[in-house]
Amino acid sequence: MTVESPFTTYEEARDWIESLVPFGIRPGLDRIRLLLEKFGNPERRLKFVHVAGTNGKGSVCAYLTNVLVKAGYDVGTYTSPYITSFTNRMQYNGNDMETSVLVELVNEVHPHVEAMANSELGSPTMFEVSTLLAILYYAKRTYPDFVIWETGLGGRLDVTNVVTPLVSIITNVGHDHMDILGDNLESIAREKAGIIKPGVPVVASVSQPEVIAVVREAAKAAKSTLYLLGEQFRERQLSTRQDEQVFGFEGLLRSIEPLTITMNGRHQVTNAAVAVMALEVLRQYYAVIIDEEDLQAGLKDTAWAGRLEMVQQQPPLLLDGAHNPEGAAALADALKDTYTYEKLHVMLGMLANKNHRETLRHILPLVDSLIVTEPDFRKKMTAQALSELIAEEGFAGEVIVEPDWRHGLDLLQARTGPKDLAVVTGTLYLIADVRSRLLDHLDSEKGW
The missing domain is CATH 3.40.1190.10 (Mur-like, catalytic domain)
Incomplete structure (x- = not known):
């Protein structure tokens, strides 16, 4: 040929x-x-x-x-x-x-x-x-x-x-x-x-x-x-x-x-x-x-991008691709055992093809404020749908629905004090975007 x-x-x-x-x-x-x-x-x-x-x-x-x-x-x-x-x-x-x-x-x-x-x-x-x-x-x-x-x-x-x-x-x-x-x-x-x-x-x-x-x-x-x-x-x-x-x-x-x-x-x-x-x-x-x-x-x-990765110190910002219940449990354990902070502020984005209730149940009890957003990916779960799921779980903290993850990231950083901790979690496609923006100041390529 x-x-x-x-x-x-x-x-x-x-x-x-x-x-x-x-x-x-x-x-x-x-x-x-x-x-x-x-x-x-x-x-x-x-x-x-x-x-x-x-x-x-x-x-x-x-x-x-x-x-x-x-x-x-x-x-x-x-x-x-x-x-x-x-x-x-x-x-x-x-x-x-x-x-x-x-x-x-x-x-x-x-x-x-x-x-x-x-x-x-x-x-x-x-x-x-x-x-x-x-x-x-x-x-x-x-x-x-x-x-x-x-x-x-x-x-x-x-x-x-x-x-x-x-x-x-x-x-x-x-x-x-x-x-x-x-x-x-x-x-x-x-x-x-x-x-x-x-x-x-x-x-x-x-x-x-x-x-x-x-x-x-x-x-x-x-x-x-x-x-x-x-x-x-x-x-x-x-x-x-x-x-x-x-x-x-x-x-x-x-x-x-x-x-x-x-x-x-x-x-x-x-x-x-x-x-x-x-x-x-x-x-x-x-x-x-x-x-x-x-x-x-x-x-x-050894290091591995996007897994309990502290990408910024002022304010402290942690990335973790906890996109299923087991990953969320590991993140929750680390937040309780490894990191110290006064308030925990989280930005979360998910894909639509997963059952997220068990994932949320590991994370939500630890969170003071939550920004719900969307990854730039064809199979994304809308921020509105994810926020409704969070409401069904009875989350009592503050929830901000911001479909544009870039605006959501700005909001997350603005509300995180020097003794607080910011976490971006959920699908790795969101992690990829945030990581590239913070470390390389570029748009990421990403995919399976």
């Missing part, structure tokens, strides 16, 4: 990828498998660590990437959503894919995508094309030692499940994407556990008994060794203060302490311990060499 070059700029290439968004989410692996065959199955030349879960996936990926890079390995990292630019999602050694490389790769895949669109399979989705681009970037451009590979949604039928990894990770299972993954935890757990491959070890921090049973059965059926938090490995918090948590790790073969992280929230200790256990598996199964000082430094230096 003659490869045409219809795209000459990053903006053109990105716009074409985003033009595939209307094809939606179509679970299944047929299209991605066929596309990879067209390129000679480049995924078979890569070594993956596959990460699934409702919350914590991105943080675990960040810990793994940072430690492995500190240890001298070259690492590709594929995550979603992106909150600054499209190339955030495809990193090599912690740096975004070069925009010129994206243009080259889009020109390579474009004719194959167009041919498939005209076949009975129909057009590949945006996420399928993004995943193909990531594999080509790692297999034909950067050649990393490892690829840290985050699922997009679920696991079993997620496009990323086209690979066979060195180790599979399931962080947790909660109430998210229930319209696609199932209406109870067991159903969602079965989808997440679908990343478990025959003979491939599994690291998991799932906690609910019914979810543990599903993951345990999936590992048993695949003859995969399961390393479960609370059984084969444990973590113990030793001390905590803002921007510093110290913990001990206890595994089957050794204990390591103290280990320090600078990401906030008790849940980040669990995420770090999951990453340490996965690194221990790589060390034992595949002779990966990680000196303890590199482990210590890698964990301590």
